[in-house]
């Protein structure tokens with residue numbers, strides 16, 4: 001990797017979701033391969049997808065994001081590849097190689113550090129390169145930095161939070177709690193997130209505080225800020241980040257809270273965790289408890305978010321450009337440290353055992369890592 005320079009493609013990297021009833025089980029097998037997820041949990045998640053016709057909203061949202069990115073970056077071909085469903089990253093990277101792409105900026109639809117949200121995508125990109133036949137052109141795949149505290153993500157979420165507050169009944173509004181939601185993680189994954197550990201909860205807290213401060217600037221009201229979690233999985237013997245959003249709503253109702261706004265910062269579009277775990281399960285529970293509650297929109301294809309991606313690509317072309325970030329945690333590093341987000345017992349072996357050099361760079365192998373590297377993180 002060189003300091004700055006040309007970029008000849010953008011690769012949108014995401015999770016992937018099923019697009020019809022027949023896709024649900026094969027998709028879940030892809031997601032849970034090698035993971036200790038109880039069969040009962042898999043069946044329950046399959047049922048959630050079936051409630052929505054077996055179709056996740058996620059792929060259509062990525063199609064919309066790709067279209068917005070094409071409009072915003074007309075000079076670059078925009079490719080799209082997923083971890084768990086077609087179009088698969090391995091196929092997309094093979095297509096990019098055949099098209100002669102030399103250096104692609106990779107935008108991953110996940111704002112925060114964790115194994116699932118950062119490292120595993122780097123593993124996927126490295127795996128897609130390693131799967132190319134010997135002798136074919138290997139594009140350089142450069143993952144753009146984590147964007148949790150970028151104004152292009154935070155500012156639209158402030159607007160969405162204000163809109164959700166305005167949807168509450170007037171008497172619930174001024175004292176409403178802001179419950180910032182994110183995907184739960186096993187405590188071991190959370191503790192191992194980022195280069196020094198605990199990056200996931202710290203980044204969530206930083207973003208929640210930025211959004212709450214933005215709301216206060218506009219309304220003059222300082223709302224209570226909490227981080228809550230959805231979509232806990234895994235066996236009951238393993239501890240995950242808590243509190244669960246529904247449990248916390250029950251506690252707030254019991255304590256006589258005025259109201260609550262769910263602000264889904266952990267996801268960039270309204271996918272299954274949002275439309276099912278928040279809109280169906282959590283909001284229904286709040287209604288049953290008599291607690292006024294609304295849910296803020298996700299960032300989706302907000303023009304500021306799309307412009308942020310363009311800005312991150314420009315940073316790659318010209319490292320002297322300002323690197324916008326709103327919290328003391330950022331701007332996040334361009335290259336992850338070797339064991340960043342590596343929980344004990346998950347993932348591939350440490351680098352150094354016959355990996356192609358591009359793979360070693362993506363995986364943050366210190367011995368071969370060159371080029372742009374931030375100071376913090």
Ligand SMILES: CC1=C(CCC(=O)O)c2cc3nc(cc4[nH]c(cc5[nH]c(cc1n2)c(C)c5CCC(=O)O)c(CCC(=O)O)c4C)C(CCC(=O)O)=C3C
Pocket residue numbers: 015016017018028031032035037041042045056057058109110114116117183184185186231232233234266270271272273
């Ligand atoms: C941090 C995080 C993100 C955010 C970062 C990112 O965006 O990557 C995320 C995203 C997503 N997770 C998704 C779906 C699923 N996640 C699962 C399982 C798991 N997720 C985990 C964490 C995360 N997941 C973890 C620790 C597990 C346990 C197994 C494991 O250690 O890997 C399972 C298996 C069943 C279950 O266990 O619930 C499913 C079906 C979808 C698609 C939604 C749609 O279809 O709209 C998306 C975007």
Ligand SMILES: [Fe+2]
Pocket residue numbers: 113114118119194195336340341
């Ligand atoms: Fe990381």
